[in-house]
Amino acid sequence: MKCPTCGNELKRSEKNPEYLLCLTCRKKYKVAPKKYSNIPEAEVREKRERKVKKGYKEMVDAGYEEEKSGSIIPLVILGILIVLVAAFIIYLYFFK
Known part of the structure; x- marks a missing residue:
């Protein structure tokens, strides 16, 4: 000074x-x-932000992998239900 x-x-x-x-x-x-002040310096804030963003990205990627690998079962069940409902409608329409 x-x-x-x-x-x-x-x-x-x-x-x-x-x-x-x-x-x-x-x-x-x-x-x-x-x-x-409770506000940390810019370098500390940027380091924490990078760490949080990295953790968030890993979490999203892990959730995407789980969702991607398990998504075939609900589609199979939905397909079976559609076929059963279509068969029931055809039975009611033609055989009554």
Whole structure:
């Protein structure tokens, strides 16, 4: 940080670290307290987002594989039901 009066670098006080000292002007400036936030830095956020996206993609891919391999059985059952209903309708229409 630079001195607002002369522009030289400020040095942290050894006695009280809440103050910065200008050795040229012989003035001290109080340091504003840091504002803490729950929002992590951009690098940390991006790393977490990549990890979550990777986990989500793996979960979706695993679900797709399960759905893909097990999808033949419901189709067979549906086909059998359609044939049975068609046979019943033909029986009612022609043989009554």
